[in-house]
Amino acid sequence: MAHLLGAEALHLEVPTKVVFDSVTIGVAAGDRIGIVGRNGDGKSSLLMMLAGRRDPDGGRVTMRGGTTIGVLDQADVFVTDETVGNAVVGDAAEHEWASDPRARDVIEGLIADLPWDARVDALSGGQRRRVALARLLVGDWDILALDEPTNHLDVEAISWLAEHLKRRWAASQGALLVVTHDRWFLDEVCNATWEVHDRIVEPFEGGYAAYILQRVERDRQAATIEQKRQNLARKELAWLRRGAPARTSKPKFRIDAANELIADVPAVRDSVSLQSMAVQRLGKEVVNLLDAGVAYGDRSVLEDVEWLLAPGERTGILGVNGAGKSTLLGLIAGTVEPTSGRVKRGKTVKVATLTQRLDELEEHLHEPVRVVIGRLRTSFSVGSGSKAQELTPSQLLERMGFSSAQLSTPVKDLSGGQKRRLQLLLILLDQPNVLILDEPTNDLDTDMLAAMEDLLDSWPGTLIVVSHDRYFLERVTDQQYAILDRHLRHLPGGVDEYLRLRAAQDHGTSAPTAAGNGASTTAQAVATPALSGAELRSAQKELSSIERKMEKLQSDIARSRDGLADLDQTDFQLLNAEMSKITALEDEVVALEERWMELSELVE
Template sequence: MAHLLGAEALHLEYPTKVVFDSVTLGVEEGDRIGIVGRNGDGKSSLLAMLARRREPDGGRVTVRGGTRIGVLEQADTLPDDETIGHAVVGETPEHEWAGDARTRDVIAGLLGDLPWDARLGSLSGGQRRRVSLARLLRGDHDILALDEPTNHLDMEAITWLAGHLKRRWAVNAGGLLVVTHDRWFLDEVCTATWEVHDRIVEPFEGGYAAYILQRVERDRQAAASEARRQNLARKELAWLRRGAPARTSKPKFRIDAANTLIADVPEIRNRVDLQSLAVSRLGKDVVDLLDVSVAYGDREVLHRIEWRLAPGERTGILGVNGAGKSTLLGLIDGAVDPSSGRVKRGKTVKVATLTQRLDELEEHLADPVRVVIGRLRTTYTLGTGSKAQELTPGQLLERLGFSSAQLSTPVKDLSGGQKRRLQLLLILLDQPNVLILDEPTNDLDTDMLAAMEDLLDSWPGTLIVVSHDRYFLERVTDQQYAILDRRLRHLPGGVDEYLRLRAAQESARSSSASSGGTRSGSAGSTGSAASTSVLSGAELRAAQKELAAIERRLGKLSEQIATRRTALADHDQADYVGLGKEMAVINELEQETADLEERWLELGEAL
C-alpha cells in the first residue's frame, strides 16, 4: 500500500499542559482509522495537525505530492445567507453536477428532504451539518479527515454516511481519519483505531469492538506486571531458599486469550432481579397511554397511541426529527396533555428526565461540585439483592469519571461532558423510578459512555431512551419502538427493522411522486407509473383492508406481549416449567408479530 501522509516526532503543548510528546505515525492507502480517547486529550488537535490545519510546536507532517485532503471540522462555518444549493455545488452548472453519480448520491442521501433554495440560516443544527457533509463529500479527495461527523445527525443519516464511506474508495485506495464517539459508526467503517492518551497515540487493529478487546488484554497484562513488581521481594526470597528459578516464556497477545477474559462475564443486567425490584418500587401500574392523540392546531402529531409501560421496562424510541418523540416523552412525564384519550399514572410513579438542556445545573453554576453534592442525600444504593452496594455521592461521581481534584471546580467551569455527568448524578440521587433519557450521549467520550451504561445496568426502574447513538440505544434498552406515520409501533427486529421500514416509506413516497409525474407527462413514459396499474380497484381495496387489519392486530399483539412480560415479574421464579411455558407463549406472539410486519411491508410496497 502506498504512503499518503506521515507525522514525525509531533510535539504540541499549551501553557499549562503538554498534549503530545514525540508522536510518530503514518497513513497508508486503504487505511480507515478511527481516533478515540478522553475529551481534552487532543483528538481534534491531532486531526488538525495531520490535515495541516494546525502547525505543531515540534516535529513535522509530510504529505505525498498531489494528495488532496478534505476536512470536516466541528465548527459550522457556513454563512447564514447562502442557499443550500450554492453551499453544496457553488457556481457549477446544473447539467454538470446532476450528471455526476457521486454528487447525485450525496444529495439524495443527505439533502433529499430539504428545499434546494432554502437559506442556511433557516436550518436546524442537524440540517446544517448535513449540508456541510454534502459540500465536502461531493469533492474528490484522497484523504478525508472528519471531526465528529455524526454530531446532530439522526440514525438514518448516520447509516447512510457509513455506507457511503465504505463504498467511496476501492479497498486499497483512499484514506479516512475520523474522530467520533459513535461506537457503532467506528465498528461499521474503521479497520484500525488510534487511542489518544497520556501524550501518546496508541494504534490498535480493527474497529471499536476489536480495540476494546485488545485494550482489556493490555490492561490485564499491565495489572499482571504491577503484581509481579510488588511481589518481587517475596519471590527473590523464595528463590534464595529454593535455588535457581525455572525458565518462563513471555506472555504474548493472542485474540483467543483476550476472549477468555470475557468468557465468564455474566449477563450485563440481571433482568429478573431488576424487574422484581422495579415492581416493589413501582407497583404493577406505571404509565398507560390509552387511545391517546396529540395535535398542535390543525397538525396531529400522535394518533391513537396505545402503550402500557411495565415496571422495569427498558425501551428505546426511534423516529425522524419532528416525528413526535419529544411529545411522547412529554405525555409520560406529564409535560404534555393529550388532545384525546387518557394518560393513567401509577400512584407511586416518580418520573425524572435527563433533557438535552442542562436545566438542573442552572442554580448551581457558581458552586463547586463538592458543595452541590453535599446538599443531596448521603448515600445511593446501586445494584440489587446480595450485590447491592451503598455509594456516597463522591463515590458515584468517581464512577462517572470525576477526579477528586475536580470536586473543587465550580460547575460553570466544567466541560460539556462533565456537566452532563453531573446532571445525571443529580437526577439519580433524587431516586426516580421512571427515568427518561433524551439524547444523553451528547458531549460524552467513549469511556464516559461506557461508565454511564455500567451505571444504568444496575438502575432498577423503567427506562425510556431517545438517542441517535445506535450503540448506546441497543446497549441499555431491551426493546425498541418507532413513531411512524403518527403511530407507535413495536420493533421486534430492533434498529435494523426500523431502517427497513423507513426505507420502505421513502420508497413508497418516491414511487407515488414519480407515478404522479409520469401520468402528467408523455404517454410513452414507462417506469414507476406502470407499477401503479398492477392492482385493480378491487385488489387495491382488499390490500388496504388487509393493511388496516394487520395494523389493528399488531397493536393488540404489542399489548399482549407487554402484559405477559409484566406478569412474569409476579410469577414464582422457582417455577421453571411455568416460566418456560410463559416464555414460549411470548415467543409465539413475537413470531406472529414479525410475520405480520413482513406482510405489512409487502402490502406497503404493493400499494
Template sequence: MAHLLGAEALHFEYPTQQVLKSVTMGVSAGDRIGIVGRNGDGKSTLMKLLVGKLEPDAGQVTVRSDVTIGMLDQSDAVDTSQTVGQAIVGDLAEHEWASDPKIRDVIRGLVTDLDWNATVGSLSGGQRRRVALARLLIGDWDILALDEPTNHLDVEGIAWLADHLNRRWANNAGGLLVITHDRWFLDAVCNQTWEVHDGVVDAFEGGYAAYVLQRVERDRMAAVAEAKRQNLMRKELAWLRRGAPARTAKSKFRVDAATQLIEDVPPVRNPIELQRLAVARLGKDVVDIENVSVSFGERQVLRNVTWRIAPGERTGILGANGAGKSTLLGLITGAVQPTHGKVKHGKTVQVGMLDQQFSQLQEIGADRVREVLARTKTSFTIDGKEHTPAQLLERLGFRREHLSARVDDLSGGQKRRLQLLMLLLSEPNVIVLDEPTNDVDSDMLTAMEDLLDSWPATLIVVSHDRYLLERVTDQQYAILDGTLRHVPGGVDEYLRLSKQLASQPAATRPEQTQTSDATEEDTKLTGGKRREAQRELSAIERRLAKLASNIEQLHEQLAAHDQTDYEGLQELTTQLRTVELENEELEERWLELSMQL
C-alpha cells in the first residue's frame, strides 16, 4: 500500500511533561487508525505533529508531496459572522453544491436540522461543531485527522459518520486518524489502534475489541505493577467475547486465544445477586410514571408515557438530541413535574444524579480532594469487601498526588471521576447518569464500568456512547416522537425505527402508549402455527445469507469503482441501501419469530 506520511524519532515536551520520546510511526493508504490513551498522555499532540500543526522538538514528519490533509481540531473555530451555508460550502453557487451527491449526503447527515441562513454566532457550541465537521467532510482529502468528531453527535449522527467514513475511500485508498472515547465508533471504523502512553506509541491491529485482547496479552507478560490494569481489561475482554460476539467477528485475532484468556473470568455482573441487594435497599417500589405527558409552552415533549421502574433494573435511554431524554430523567429525579399524569416515587428511593455540568462540585471548588473525602463515611462494602473512599478513587484512576489538588484545578476527566465518586459515596439506590462519558478516556470508562458492575442500585443511563450503553445496561428504551418504546434489538433497532419515523408524515404517526413492565404479552406459538413459523424462520435465514453475499459484493464494487464517477457511485449506493433495507426488515422479522418460538 502506498505510503502517505511518516514520523521518525519524534520528541516533544512541555515545560512540566515529556509527551513523546523517539516515536516512529507511519500512515499508509487504507489505514484507518484510532488513537487511544489516558487524558493528558499526548493523543492530540501526536495528531497535531503528524498533520503539521505542531513542530517537534526533535525528529521529523515527512508527507508525500501530493498528499492533502484535512483536520478537525477540538478547538476548531468557525467565523461567527457567516451564515451556516457560507461556513460549509463557501462561495459555491447553490446549483453547484446541490448537484454534488457527496455534499448533499454530508449536509443531510450533519446539519439538516439547522437553518441554512442562520448566522454561526447564533448557534450552540455543539451546532457550531457540526458545522465545522461538515465543512471539513465536503472537501477532498487524502488523509483525515479527526479529534473527538463524535462530540455533540447523537446516536444517529455517530452511525452516519461511521458509515460515511467507511464509504469515503476505497479499501486501499485514503488514510484516517481519529481520536475518540467512543469505543463502538473505533470498532466500526478502524483497522488499527495506536495507544499513546508514557511517551511512547504502541500499535495494535484491529479496532477496540482487538486492541483489548492484544493489550491483555501484553499485560500478562508485564511486571506485577500492571496486575490491576490487566484484570480490568480481562474482564472487559470477557464481556466482549461473551456478550457481544458480533463486535469481534471482523477483528483479526485468534478466537481460541481469547477463549483461553477468559476461562477463569466470571461474568461481568451477577444480575440475580444485584437485584436481591437492590430489593433489600429499595423495596418493590422505585419510580412509577403513569400516563405522563410533559409540555413546555405549546411544545409537547413527552406524551402518554408509562414506565414502571423495577428495583435493580439497568436501563439505557436512547433518543435524538432534543427528543426529551433529559425531561424523562427530570421526572425520575423530581426536577420536572408532569403536565398530565402522575409520577410516584417509592418511600425509600434515594436518587443520585450525575449531570453534564459538574453541579456536585460547584460548592467545593476551593477544597482539596482529601478534604472532600474526609467528610464522607470511612468505609463502603462492594462485592463483600470493605473499601475506603481513597481506594475507590484509586479504582477510578486517581493517583495519590491528586489528593492534594484543589477541585477547581483538576482536569475535566479528573473532575468527572471525583463527581462519580461523590455520587457513589452518597449511597443512592437509584443512579441516573446523563452523558457520563464526557471528558473521559477509555481507561476511565473501563474503571467506571467495573465499579458500576458491582454497585447494587437501579441504574438509568442516557448516553450517545452505544458501547457504554450495551456494556452497563441490560435493556434499552427509546424516546420516539414523544413516546417511550422498548427496543429489544438495542441501538440497531432504534436506528431503524428512527429512520422509519423520519420518513413517515407527521399526520400519519400512530398514537401509542408504551410501558416498560418486566413482563410482556406471551406470544409463544404451538402446534401448526409453530411449524409454520419455523419454516418461515428457515426461509428468512436462507434469504439473509444471500443478502449478506449481495451486500459484500456491492461493497466490493463500490471500493473498486472510479471515485470520480459520482453518478455510478450513487447508483451503487442506492442498490446497497435497498438491499440493506430488506436485510433490516428480515432481521426484525427473524427476531420477532425467534422470540415467539
C-alpha cells in the first residue's frame, strides 16, 4: 500500500508529564485506524500532530507530496451568523454542489432536516456537530482525521457516518484516523487500532474486537501487566464472542483462539442471581405505566404507554432527539406526571437518575474525593451470593480508575471523565433499586466504559439506559425499546430493527420487525404470526440448514485467513484477491444470519 503519512521519533511534553517519547508510526493508503487509550494519554494530541495542527517538541511528521488531509476537531467552530448552507458548501451555486453525488449524499444523510438558511449559532450541539461533519465530508480528502466524530450524534447519524466512511474510498485508497470511545463505530469502520499508553503508540490489527483479543493475549504473556485490566478485557471479549450471532462474523481474528481464551470466563452477568436479589430488594412490583400519556398543551409527547417494569429488568431506550425519551424517564422517576392514564409504583421503589449534568457534585466541589465517598458509606457490596465482595470507598474508587494520588484531589480539579465516574459512584452508594442512566458514556474512554460496565454487571436493581453509544447500550441491557410516533415499541431485533423502522418511517413505508409484524405500538412484545404444522416444520428445517451453512462458512473463513500467512506478502494483487474472497464469504454469513434471526422468531 502507498505510504501517505508518517511520524518519526515524535516527542511531546506538557507541564506535568512527557506524553510521547520517540514515537514512530506510519499511515498507508487503505488504512482505517481507530485510536484508543485512557483520557489524558495523548490521543487527540497525536491526531493533531499527524494532521499538522500541533507541533511536536521533537521528531517530525512527513506527508507524501500532494496528499490532502481533512480534520474534524472536538470543538465545532463557525463564523458568527453563518448559515447552514454557507457553512457546508460556501458560496457554491446550487447547481454546482447539487451535481456532486458525494455532496448530495452527505447533505441528505446528515442535515436534510435542517433549514438551509438557519443560523448555525442557533442550533443545538448535535445539530452543529452534523453541520461540521457535513462541511468536512463534502470535500475531497486523501486522509480524514476525526476527533470524537460521534459526540452528540444519535444512533441513526452514527450508523449513517459508519456506512459513508466504509464506502467513501476504494479498499486500497484513502486513509482514516479516528479518535472515539464509540466501540461499535470502531469495530464497524476500522481495520487497525492504535492504543496510546505509557508514552508509546502500540498498533494492533483489526477493529475493536480484534484489538481486545490481542490485548488479552499481550496481557496474559506480560507478567508485569496489572491483573485487573486483563480480567476486564477478557470479560469484555467473552461478551463479544457470546453475543448476537452477527457480531461473531466481523472480528478479524481466529474464532478458535478467542474461544480458548474465554473458556474459563463466566457470562458477564449471573442473571438468575441478580433477578433473585432484585426481587428480594424490590418486591414483585416496580413501576407500572398503565395506558400513560403526556401532553404539553396541545402537543402530545407520549400516548398509550403500557409498560410493566420487572425487578432486575435491564432495558435500553432509543429514539430521535425530541421523541420523548426524557419525558418517559420522568414518568418512571416521578418527576413528570401523566396527563392521561396512570403510573403505579411499588412501595419499596427507590429511583436514582444519572443525568447528563453533574448536579450531584455541586456541593462537593472543594472537598477531596476520599472524603466525599467516605462520608456516605464505609463499605460497598459488589457481586452476588458466594462471589460477593465488600469494598472500601478507596478500593471502589481504584476499581473505577482513580489512582491513590487522585483520592486526595478536590472534586473541582477532576477531569470530565473522573467527575462522571464519581457521580455514578455517589448514586450507587445511596443504594437505589431502580437506576436510570441518561447518556452515561459522555467523557469516558474505552477502559473506563469497560470498568463502568463491569460495575453494573453486579448491580441487581432495575436498570433503564438512554444512550447513543450502541456498544454500551447492547452491552449492559438485555432488551431495547423505542419511542416511535409518540408510542413505546418493543424491539425484538434490537438496534438494527430500530434503524430499519426509522428508515421506513422516513420513507413513508412500513417495515417488518424481527418478528415479522410491524403493527405493535406498545412495549408489549410483537406478536408472531401463527404457523401451521407444515409451515413450522419447514421453518425448522430451513433453520437447521442455515446453521450448518453458517458453520461451514465460518470454517472456510478461518481456513482462508490462516492461509494468508503462507502467501507472498509482497504480492498485493494476490493478497487483495484472497481478501475479496474472504469478504464475500463474510457477506454471505451476514445474509444467512439475518434470515436465521427471522426464522428464530417464527419458531419460538
